[in-house]
Amino acid sequence: MSDSVKNSPCCDLTGHPSFQQLDSYIDALKIDKESPRRKDTLIQTLHYAQNLFGYLPDVVQMHIAKRYGIPHADVSGVVSFYNYFTTTPKGKIQISVCLGTACYVNGADKVLQEFEQVLGIKSGQVSEDGKFSIESLRCVGACGLAPVVTINQKVYGKMKPGKVREILEDFLVEHSEKEEAVNA
Amino acid sequence: MPKITSYEKLLECYKEYQPLLHTRKDGAAHVDTKTVLICGGTGCQSSDSLHILAEFNRLIAEKHLEGKVEASITGCFGFCEKGPIVKVFPDNTFYVQVTPADVLEIVEQDLIKGQRVTRLLYEEPNKKEKVAASEDIPFYKLQKRVALRNCGFINPEKIEEYIANAGYQALGRALTQMTPAQVIDEVKRSGLRGRGGAGFSTGKKWEFASMYESEEKFVICNADEGDPGAFMDRSIMEGDAHSVIEGMALAGYAIGAHQGYVYIRAEYPLAVNRLKIALIQAREHGLLGEHILGTNFNFDIDIRLGAGAFVCGEETALIHSVEGGRGEPRNKPPFPAQSGLWEKPTIVNNVETLANIPILFQEGAAKFAELGSQTSKGTKVFALAGKVNNVGLVEVPMGTPLRKIIYDIGGGIRGGANFKAAQTGGPSGGCIPAQFLDTPIDYESLMSIGSMMGSGGMIVLNDHDCMVNIARFYLEFTVEESCGRCAPCRIGNKRMLEILTDITEGRGTEADLRELKELSQTITDTSLCGLGQTAPNPVISTMKYFWDEYEAHVKEKRCPAGVCQKLLKYEIDPAKCIGCTACARGCPVSCISGSAKQPHVIDQTRCIKCGACMTKCRFGAISRN
């Protein structure tokens, strides 16, 4: 198996800092390329890589495949199966509207429509400047606060279409504060 | 942290840690110190509860209350809608919707002067009365908290508090005084059945797995909680992860496994984090790892994150996912107890099931079985949501009638509307109409009225919910979540959804209704896994109990609940219209015409039924049918 792995097409990215980080993560997993169980940490690694790169482009997938000693097709099959993984970059500000049952019966579809209208993009799309993306998800477990929206992991409960602009503005203020802090 | 090296030492720790909980236990009224528990669950954290905690700590320091007052986080109280929640012991004062700005008042009034802050107390929606203590709130009064015993009671990030509440004693006793067969027997005698959906006897499942000879066996905790609208497993993981760990270790001992996995959804970052903390603490205390409590039993637990696939809650799919593959189910038999993870004997148990295990041993199988109905023992946690006044987690003995849950605990239907149905069992379940409100609910009774216990989601629907649309909603969910492996589910459910969409958009025919029934039968009969096998349930049950709504959509092209947009018609009553032009200006497609001061008219061919005009008209001239 070791040989097959060396040859999988993957451009030489080993110098890239994020790749180094990914590599040290994978190193720590001590994958035995001969073991039929070597894939058991694949999903964790994909989570890690997606956090690192924001998405899972081909090169990242191929690199991971190589490190695990499995075909790229295997990785791709997994990535394409799970909603959480994406092969295209999402917006810097990711808006997820919960369309779980509790949220849906409390009008989450209207909230989603309002976000789409305000931002001028549809669910599943990224705004042209790469700033926003909207998607729907199914339940974050805060059903008591339905309808629920998350913006970059922050949970907003008891949403109403009328509150959409307001929380977007709030978030933007916070977001730019954070960015400034980072830049400073 | 010193390892606890024997069962005796564990009991010593238990004594030593007792004072941690002394304000919180029954009969602690005389205690002169106070404990403030602030909910640190996902819901309350989203509305700033950590900030509230910080504020308490700041004020405790500022007002020199150290030693007299202690503030700490706890797990979800199950009443997230009213969050952030702050509970003050020993008086059990239950404050709701607290903001950081309210903290000063609580500190000064309640903690210092001993007077409750009335305005922050919970108000009974029907009586409009404030209720002070949690035990008097109907929402809590009628519940029986077994699986949720520690949620909202201990600090989930402190193993000492779990131990102080008799934690890990069940494990200790089993390891030192019981054989695996006795452990299994105890679980069997308790009558505990799986809380994850199918309700299979937990003891029997363990027994099967114990029967197969194998060098390696595995215990998997199913914390995937895919049913949208259900959050009991999240609460338990966030509020009481040690119970689950202890339950898993007991399962491991019973079947002869040394490795466990918790498969938890990535959408629950807080629960994952709490679990990680709990695992570290348990290992440090010698409650996981090698030679647990000084015995020869080794057991450890790893976390595996899901990645957003409902079908991964199905046990064989879950196993494939733990193995790192696509979460596609496989044909059963063989069942996981025989051939599961890496083809080794494996048991998969739900979070709530496992959380019941330690208490079952603490109190004994007989005590556990006292609660519940003939065939279903113990309690069940429901996630009550939808159009009900008190949204939240409700734990009641099996066999409790629906009416009690919805009206007595749930406070009735929100906004004074009429109850239409309760949807239980999520996408696999069905809708229960009013005629069955008095059915005592357990696994069998729900099945017999065309629904399912499922994992415990319970969504209350009222007059304004269209049942055809609800069925369509669930089908849309299953179609999105189908793994795509088998034809009936991959294509059949898609066809069902298309037909339902046709019906809700006015293109349905009577032949479609017949087709829906036939398709339901085939998909139920021949799908490979539980997802497909149960996917038609929402359709079957709504057709059974709300046939008239289907007929109205198909024959009269009318949505009785006024939900299906394409079937609505907005009309202006010329007698009431004064020609103010507000509607015309608000119409996004400009399909309202009329000159000022003249009655306006809607061009029905262009109207997109958005309803904007209706909200604009201040003269009630626009109607919707």
Place this chain on the structure above:
Amino acid sequence: MVNITIDNQQVSVPEGTTVLDAAKQANIKIPTLCYLHLEKSNFLNNVASCRICVVEVEGRRNLPPACATPVTEGMKITTNSKRVLSSRRKNLELILSNHPFNCLICAKSTDCELQTLAWEFGINTQRYRGERATHEIDKSSGALKRDPEKCIMCRRCEVMCNEVQTVGALTAFGRGFNTVVAPAEKKPLIESPCVYCGQCVSVCPTAALTGVGYISEVWDALFNPKKKVVVQVAPAVRVAIGEEFGMQPGQIVTGKLAAALRRIGFDGVFDTTFGADLTVIEEGREIMDRLKSGKNLPILTSCCPGWINFINYHFPTLKYMPSTCKSPQQMTGAIAKNYYAKKMGIDPKDMVVVSVMPCIAKKYEAALPYESTHGIPDVDYSITTRELAKMLKEGSVDLKNMPEETFDDPLGESTGAGVIFGATGGVLEAALRTVYEKYTGKTLEDVNFMAVRGTQGIREASIQINGRTVNVAALSGLGNARKVLEKIVKGEAHYDIIEIMACPSGCVNGGGQPYCHDRDEVIEQRIRGLYHIDRNQAIRKSHENPSIQKLYQEYLGEAGSHLAHELLHVESHN
């Protein structure tokens, strides 16, 4: 033994038997679609995805699939109740509702398992009219065509590619209604590790996987008066193409085939077996060199492009091991366009070489830039056995009733050694016959190396040549090749000569052969046909082929000469 009742018949079957197999014992044929078991290829697809084979089992709530349900004591099974039949029909109708209804213009028509099932069920209406998934057709490789809209998600190809062949080119991609079997990231096949062995094509029940067709190009060439069009036929074709004309598998139609090809207008009708003999000479020379020097052993055969693609991708560190010989297809082409063309006074540019192959990978090989001489490709079009059958039918040829004719000289003469190239172990055996005599200078009395024959994936033998023990192995199926190569990499296995064929059992079971569906006994019959030819051939050693001898005398000089290298070898196989 387990006792069960199927449709009121009592049956006793061994434990672990599936309901499907148990029913077979009771002469009940439960229809299947996704299920496929090919013992010879070590292939089992029992993912139970189509749900066509469902049956009713007393006491069970739903209808389990016969193909993946083991029997249990006392089981009472009904295979044809109303509930069962209507469910099967519905599932078939559902599958059809996501399938293009264009059998008339489909390569698989009349040989399609889905079509057959629909016909058997008497499907007479298009019941559901919802959305059909749309996917692009992928012909990027020029060899294998993917038409995912015709995929029914039986997953056979995945099992074949990933588990049997261990290539790992395919995966189920996405989920739910839009799931599709595809290379990683749904990229074109040419960018995947696919080796074009075509085994997935052999097992695909529909036209979702087929070969890229070149029939119209070949007709165009044939009808072009400016072109001299010659054809070569691979050994495995002559024992299989008869099946397409109602003959028995394994029936030998060499003479009829030569006649038939002439009838449809080929100007020269040649035998790839000639190229096989030539390969034996060139490769034999290499074998002897390496055996003598003891370097670069083992030597691996290079006549299977599927296998060569495999080593290139998966074991690049072993790339020095394969012989540098071109495959018989390419050798025959090169000799036709150079030696033969010169002889006949034809400009190689005006010559079109068509090869008829049991193979998909040969299409890919023929198009490789380095498989050419002086910039002119050795082979212009490689078509499959199946394609030729179609051409013959279109061209008014009834193969069954053709007279026996012979191939054209000089590229028509062949030996028994060349013919057995079509079966696994044949290349090795042919090489041994020549190497033995050349190396020892003695006559080989018994030319049959029985130890390397057969259909097991790995066969090994030790042969004494001039006092040296030569360890040989014949491997077929890439999964078997992987096993052995991994051992070689680790230094755990020591061989001198290894023959590797990508297809389980070799070219007789190539991806371009007439479909045998679940009847894998067909493969053995074809093999028997080849050895039958060998047995009855006057000359059974490649180096005794007079046309080959003449070729060396007149043109190439000796084996491994400069010219031989220019025409018959490659620098490296990629």
